[in-house]
Structure formats: structure tokens, C-alpha cells
Amino acid sequence: MDELKEKLAALGIESDQIDGVIETVMGFVKDKMPDGMESMVDSVMNGEMPDIGGDLLDKAKGLFGG
Numbered sequence: 001m002d003e004l005k006e007k008l009a010a011l012g013i014e015s016d017q018i019d020g021v022i023e024t025v026m027g028f029v030k031d032k033m034p035d036g037m038e039s040m041v042d043s044v045m046n047g048e049m050p051d052i053g054g055d056l057l058d059k060a061k062g063l064f065g066g
Helices: 002-010 018-032 038-045 054-063
Strands: none
Touching: 002 018, 018 038
16 A cells, blocks of 8 residues: 555655545445455455455456456
8 A cells, every 4th residue: 555655646646635545546446346346445455365256257357348
């Protein structure tokens, strides 16, 4: 998460706005995820690699043109 904050700061986003920017983007991403996959976003943002079952992976591929 620190790396993401550093990259956002390098783009010129004020330090007091970075957490809000991250929350807004994560909310947008979660809204676009298929049902049941929202918790994966939280896991990834916490530095964890979630266990992705084949069915969930197939659903996610459709989101990115796969």
C-alpha cells in the first residue's frame, strides 16, 4: 500500500487526499467485480494473494476481455 501511495504522490496528488483517492478507486473496482469477488480486492490491497478458484477466475477473465 505504501508503494501505491508513493506513486500517487509522484503524480501530484496531495498527501491528505491519497487515502480518499484509493478508497474511491477500490469502491469503483468492487462495484465492477462479479458477486462474491469483492473480498479479493480487500485481500490484494492488504498485501495478500487470495486463493482464486477456477470458477471465479473464469468470471474475472470476462471483465478484462479474456
